Amino acid sequence: MSNDRDAAERAVPPDSGSVTTGTIVLNPVAGSGDHAPRIHELAERAGYDIHETEGAGDATDLAARAAPETDLLVACGGDGTIQEVLRGASRANALDDVTLGVLPAGTGNNFAGNIGVGSIEEGFDVLTDGEARRVDVGVATAETPGESDRSLPFVNSCVGGLTAEASASTDPDEKSRIGVLAYVVNTFQEAVEFDGIRMEVRTSDGIERQWDGTTTCILVGNGRRFLGDGRTQADMEDGLLEVTIFEGEGALDLAGSATIERLLDDSAADVVRLDTPALEVTVAGEEPATFSLDGEMLTARTLTVETDHQALWLRVGEAYEPNPEPGDESP
Known part of the structure; x- marks a missing residue:
């Protein structure tokens, strides 16, 4: 798919300013379903808004409404929740306007592991201090x-x-x-x-x-x-x-x-x-x-x-490899 975005516009992530807004789309029943209280606690400390899903497809709708109003859009759940949040940002034509973050709370959390986010606590650290990379969609x-x-x-x-x-x-x-x-x-x-x-x-x-x-x-x-x-x-x-x-x-x-x-x-x-x-x-x-x-x-x-x-800004952890070689061992 062609991409004609100006290089200067792509050089700085949307959540890089001194004042940023963060919104978490939380799937409270993902994985073991016991993570919601901890998410609320850490989100309150960080000053992030939280929107909880109640059923299938909710994450997409919540993300579509939040994306135009936030700099940092965070998916909390498993791979399916991440996909729904991405779909919502795409529906709102906001992929250029937000940075995506991930808080792993699902069954397998494969994508979170691939970008160097191994736990909820580590995820919150990455949201504030992690590098923002421009990745493919x-x-x-x-x-x-x-x-x-x-x-x-x-x-x-x-x-x-x-x-x-x-x-x-x-x-x-x-x-x-x-x-x-x-x-x-x-x-x-x-x-x-x-x-x-x-x-x-x-x-x-x-x-x-x-x-x-x-x-x-x-x-x-x-x-x-x-x-x-x-x-x-x-x-x-x-x-x-x-x-x-x-x-x-x-x-x-x-x-x-x-x-x-x-x-x-x-x-x-x-x-x-x-x-x-x-x-x-x-x-x-x-x-x-x-x-x-x-x-x-x-x-x-x-x-x-x-x-x-490179259509999407994504916050990644230290274990993320921009140029992974085939056969690289997991950290």
Whole structure:
């Protein structure tokens, strides 16, 4: 996606002035659901406003209303809450006008970990003292015959196939009770009957490539790197998406193959890796596929994913790497 913003306007984050306003969009039932009192305590000390969600989609509406009136917009919850807050800021056309902050209170908190925010307390420190970086935003547009196109932004990842099906069917109560293990259990349950998806993947730009075949899952990372045995942070500032395709037909052989090792091994013969600023995924057959954008579900026959290069100011912790090398070990 092209970006014509003037370089001078991009040099200073919106919350860099001597007087700033901060607004926290708080999901009080994310993760274990016991973090709200601590958030209120620390927010009062810092002078931030708090708006609590009451149901699905509330974070988007609250963020859309708050974004034009605040310098620092903070998502408190898991990856899904972050996605909703980002969507709200985008809806208000305010991505240029706010700095995004993250307070990890979800089940997995993958994105928060990728940007060096390991706890709520550390998150508040980062909001005041952390570096502001200009990072890429992914934009996925779903097209299905007979339906209106739908576009959503994301910062961490867009996944399709087995992992998206498992995420969609994971019960929220199970997530609260057993945490990340709920995703793992559900993925293995889904894998027993999952037959793969036939699709064609085309990349765009000067490094155009094409792939077609049957895949168990396709993983598109903006903030997240899926392969390698080191840190999971991708390069969020290079304008490229890290695409991983697992080739194969039929259900995963969970008993006979080292499934987890395959997910970590970028040299496996049935793993295809692509780096590209944009791609188009076309699903064969009559049924659309399910894709998960940081927990927000899309169904599409054709999905276009592209980067809005350095479209967002983001407060990051000390462990964040502007130029992570493949295989970098997590701190």
